[in-house]
Amino acid sequence: MSSALLTDHYELTMVQAALAGGTAHRRSVFEVFARHLPGGRRYGVVAGTGRLLDLLADYRFGDAELAYLRENGVVDDRTLDFLASYRFSGDIRGYPEGECYFPGSPIMVVESTFAEAVLLETLILSVLNHDSAVASAASRMAHAAGGRPLIEMGSRRTHEVAAVSAARAAHIAGFSSTSNLMAGRLYGVPTAGTAAHAFTLLHDSEYDAFQAQIDSLGPETTLLVDTYDVAKAVRTAVELAGPRLGAVRIDSGDLAVAAQEVRQMLDALGATTTRIVVTSDLDEYAIAALAAAPVDGYGVGTSVVTGSGVPTAAMVYKLVAREDAEGVLRPVAKKSVGKPSKGGRKEAFRALRDGVATAELITTSPGAPAPAQARPLLRDLVRGGEIVGREPLAAARERHLASTAELPVPARQLSHGDPVIPTVFS
Amino acid sequence: MSSALLTDHYELTMVQAALAGGTAHRRSVFEVFARHLPGGRRYGVVAGTGRLLDLLADYRFGDAELAYLRENGVVDDRTLDFLASYRFSGDIRGYPEGECYFPGSPIMVVESTFAEAVLLETLILSVLNHDSAVASAASRMAHAAGGRPLIEMGSRRTHEVAAVSAARAAHIAGFSSTSNLMAGRLYGVPTAGTAAHAFTLLHDSEYDAFQAQIDSLGPETTLLVDTYDVAKAVRTAVELAGPRLGAVRIDSGDLAVAAQEVRQMLDALGATTTRIVVTSDLDEYAIAALAAAPVDGYGVGTSVVTGSGVPTAAMVYKLVAREDAEGVLRPVAKKSVGKPSKGGRKEAFRALRDGVATAELITTSPGAPAPAQARPLLRDLVRGGEIVGREPLAAARERHLASTAELPVPARQLSHGDPVIPTVFS
Numbered sequence: 001m002s003s004a005l006l007t008d009h010y011e012l013t014m015v016q017a018a019l020a021g022g023t024a025h026r027r028s029v030f031e032v033f034a035r036h037l038p039g040g041r042r043y044g045v046v047a048g049t050g051r052l053l054d055l056l057a058d059y060r061f062g063d064a065e066l067a068y069l070r071e072n073g074v075v076d077d078r079t080l081d082f083l084a085s086y087r088f089s090g091d092i093r094g095y096p097e098g099e100c101y102f103p104g105s106p107i108m109v110v111e112s113t114f115a116e117a118v119l120l121e122t123l124i125l126s127v128l129n130h131d132s133a134v135a136s137a138a139s140r141m142a143h144a145a146g147g148r149p150l151i152e153m154g155s156r157r158t159h160e161v162a163a164v165s166a167a168r169a170a171h172i173a174g175f176s177s178t179s180n181l182m183a184g185r186l187y188g189v190p191t192a193g194t195a196a197h198a199f200t201l202l203h204d205s206e207y208d209a210f211q212a213q214i215d216s217l218g219p220e221t222t223l224l225v226d227t228y229d230v231a232k233a234v235r236t237a238v239e240l241a242g243p244r245l246g247a248v249r250i251d252s253g254d255l256a257v258a259a260q261e262v263r264q265m266l267d268a269l270g271a272t273t274t275r276i277v278v279t280s281d282l283d284e285y286a287i288a289a290l291a292a293a294p295v296d297g298y299g300v301g302t303s304v305v306t307g308s309g310v311p312t313a314a315m316v317y318k319l320v321a322r323e324d325a326e327g328v329l330r331p332v333a334k335k336s337v338g339k340p341s342k343g344g345r346k347e348a349f350r351a352l353r354d355g356v357a358t359a360e361l362i363t364t365s366p367g368a369p370a371p372a373q374a375r376p377l378l379r380d381l382v383r384g385g386e387i388v389g390r391e392p393l394a395a396a397r398e399r400h401l402a403s404t405a406e407l408p409v410p411a412r413q414l415s416h417g418d419p420v421i422p423t424v425f426s
Numbered sequence: 427m428s429s430a431l432l433t434d435h436y437e438l439t440m441v442q443a444a445l446a447g448g449t450a451h452r453r454s455v456f457e458v459f460a461r462h463l464p465g466g467r468r469y470g471v472v473a474g475t476g477r478l479l480d481l482l483a484d485y486r487f488g489d490a491e492l493a494y495l496r497e498n499g500v501v502d503d504r505t506l507d508f509l510a511s512y513r514f515s516g517d518i519r520g521y522p523e524g525e526c527y528f529p530g531s532p533i534m535v536v537e538s539t540f541a542e543a544v545l546l547e548t549l550i551l552s553v554l555n556h557d558s559a560v561a562s563a564a565s566r567m568a569h570a571a572g573g574r575p576l577i578e579m580g581s582r583r584t585h586e587v588a589a590v591s592a593a594r595a596a597h598i599a600g601f602s603s604t605s606n607l608m609a610g611r612l613y614g615v616p617t618a619g620t621a622a623h624a625f626t627l628l629h630d631s632e633y634d635a636f637q638a639q640i641d642s643l644g645p646e647t648t649l650l651v652d653t654y655d656v657a658k659a660v661r662t663a664v665e666l667a668g669p670r671l672g673a674v675r676i677d678s679g680d681l682a683v684a685a686q687e688v689r690q691m692l693d694a695l696g697a698t699t700t701r702i703v704v705t706s707d708l709d710e711y712a713i714a715a716l717a718a719a720p721v722d723g724y725g726v727g728t729s730v731v732t733g734s735g736v737p738t739a740a741m742v743y744k745l746v747a748r749e750d751a752e753g754v755l756r757p758v759a760k761k762s763v764g765k766p767s768k769g770g771r772k773e774a775f776r777a778l779r780d781g782v783a784t785a786e787l788i789t790t791s792p793g794a795p796a797p798a799q800a801r802p803l804l805r806d807l808v809r810g811g812e813i814v815g816r817e818p819l820a821a822a823r824e825r826h827l828a829s830t831a832e833l834p835v836p837a838r839q840l841s842h843g844d845p846v847i848p849t850v851f852s
Contacts, residue, residue, distance in 0.1 A: 312731075318624070
C-alpha cells in the first residue's frame, strides 16, 4: 500500500493554495529538530531513518489515493494532477540511525520545492518521533543492563505494526533480540521465546508441561517457573532437564530476592550453568536495581515500546529557509510564544576533546569545514530524489555503541537532568 | 500482507510443544481482561474490535511466512504443517466497540483448541491495548470539551500506522474529525485541516499568505494567526476574508487569554460568526480549563494518540479453562505473586438502577440469564470461525455515547480515582 495518505489533510491544502498562488515551487529547506529532550533525558537516539527511506520510495499517489481525495473534495483538480505525478526530487540529509542527538540538533534537513517537501512532514515526523522515542528509552536500558542481554517483548503493549518498528529501534539501541516474528522477517532482528503461563496451565500438572516442553524444545529451553510455586518448579525443572537446562524465567514477585533464591537452588542442584531470565514490568530503573542480583538476562515489554514514559520524541518539522520573490534563499522563523525556531540551513558537528564529546555545534554557514576536533553529523540520505542513505541495521547498532561511548560519563545517569552536552549555535 | 507474523515467537513454540505432547487440541478458553484501569481512570473504553476482525481474516501463514520460520528454525516441520493449514475455527465473543469496561471485565473470550487460540494472543492484545488506550483518553477529552468539536491531529506524534488506528479510536470515543487522510480513506472518518506556520513563512508577508489561502480555499477557511503577532494577523485575516471568515486558529501562548482577546477583536471587526479553534499540546485538563473561554473547537495531538499518559490499556490474555485428560473443561488460573487470574469461562452484565450503572456483574455460570435490571455485555464476534461481529463505525460511536451516558456522574471527574462502579464476581 502506498504511504502517501499517511499524511495530514493540511499538507495537501497547503500545496493547493501554494500552487494557486504561484509559491509552490519556491526552493525551501525544512528541518527536523527537538526543542527539548522530554523526560529529563541526557541524550536522545535517532532511529527510523532506514524505515523512512523505504516509505519514501512508496510515497506515490496512485489511482486509489487520488480517487479518495477527489471524491471527498480534499483538494482541487490542479492539485490532484500535481499529486498524480509527485516524485520527491530533492535532497535529504540527516543524522544517521543510532547517532545521539540533543536539543536543536538538525536531525533531518529536507531541501526541495515547498510543495514537494511540505507533503513529507507528517510521515517523516511519525517515523522519527516513534522510533527515536523507543531507541532513546532502549539505550538507557542497555546501559542499565551492563553486558547482560535484553529481549524486547512488548509487542502486545503497542499497536501491532508499531511493535515491529519498536523491535527494530530497540535492537539499534542495544537490545539483543525480540519476541516479534515480523521484526525477524523484515529486519533480521534475532527472535526469542519459549512458553507462557498458558502452556503450564494447559497441562494436568506443571511436571507434564515441563516434560512436554523439554521433549520438544530440548533441555536447553527456558522454563517459566512462577505459575504456581517457584521453588517447586525449579526442582521439577532440573529433575526433568538435568544440569543442561538452559534457563528459567521468573515473571512475578520481588525479582531480586527470587533470583537470589533460584540461583542458590540451581547451584545446589548442580545446574550451575542454567541461566536466570527475569521479566515483569521492567524499565531502566528496575533493571539497574537488579545489577547486583544473579540475573543473566532481562525481558522488557511495556516500558521499551512506550518509550518508558516518553512515547514520542517531540521532534518538529519547520521551514527554516525559502526563496523569496527574487529567487534568493532567505532564512525564515516563526515567532510564536514559547515555540521559537531558528531560521537558516544548518550544519552540525559533535565537538570532542580527547575523544569525549563536549558540545553539539550548529552553524548556519552551509558548507563550512568541520571545526578542529569535531566530526560532522549530517549524512546524505536522498540526493536529487535518489535514495543513497540505506545501510545495514548492524551499522546503526555499531554507530550507537560508538556514539554513546563518546559521551561524558553523566550521560548514563538515569535521574532527570539536563542534556549531557550543551548545544552551541554559531 | 498477512498478519500472522505480528505474533510473539513463543506462541509458535508453545504450539510446537503442545502438538508434540498431544495437548494442542484440548478445548481451551482464553480471556482478555485488565487487572486495573491505569492512570486512575474511572472507566475504560473498548476499541479495536472491528480492526481485529479484519486482521483475523488475514491471519494466514503463507509461503513467505513459512519460509522465514523454516529458514530460521523457529519451529519444527510438524508445526509448519499445522501453521500452513491454520484457520481459526472457534468462537470469539466480546464487548463491542465503544462499550465501557472495568477491572476484570471479560472484554474478549476466545474459545477453540489451545493451538488455535494461543496463536492469537499477541495480535489480539496489540490491537485492543492500543486502540482502547486511545479511546479511553479520547472519551475523557470529549467530556471535557462538552459539545465543542474535537479534531484529532496527532499523526506526527505516533507511529505512522498506529496513527490511522488512533484516529479511528478517537472517533469512536467522540472526536469529530481527524487530520489523518488514511483514516478518512480506510474508515470514513471525516478529515480536516487547512494550513501550518510553514505556509505563512513561505510567503513574503503574512498578508500574501492569507490572500493566497483565501483565494484557493475560500473565505470560510481557517487561518492560522500566531506566526508573528496575533492581533495584527486577526486584523489582516478579517480585512482579507471579510465577516465570512470561517475560523482562526491559535497554536501558542495562553490560550484562554488569547481566545478572549481574539473573540473581542473579531466581534469588533464584525466577524461575529468566525470561530476560534485552539491547538497546542492540549489534553483533557487543558480542554477543561478552557471551558469558560470563547473557544469553538479543539485540535488535539500528542495527548490523544499516546493515551494521555496511559499509552497502553494493560489488558492481558489468560487461559481460564481447558479440557483435562478426560475431556472435561476445567477452570484454571495461575498463582503468580501479585498477578492472579480468575479461572472459568465468564458472562458479564452491566447492572442498572433507574438507568444508571451500579456494578459490573461477572459470573462463571455460562448461559446464565441476565439478572434483573442488567444488560448483557458480550456479543458474538466470531462463530465457528466465521466473522459475524462487523458493524459500521457509527454504531460504535452511538454505543459509546449511550454507555457513558449510563455511568454515574463521577465518571466524568478527571482526577485520579477508583473505577466509578465496582466489579462484582459471583
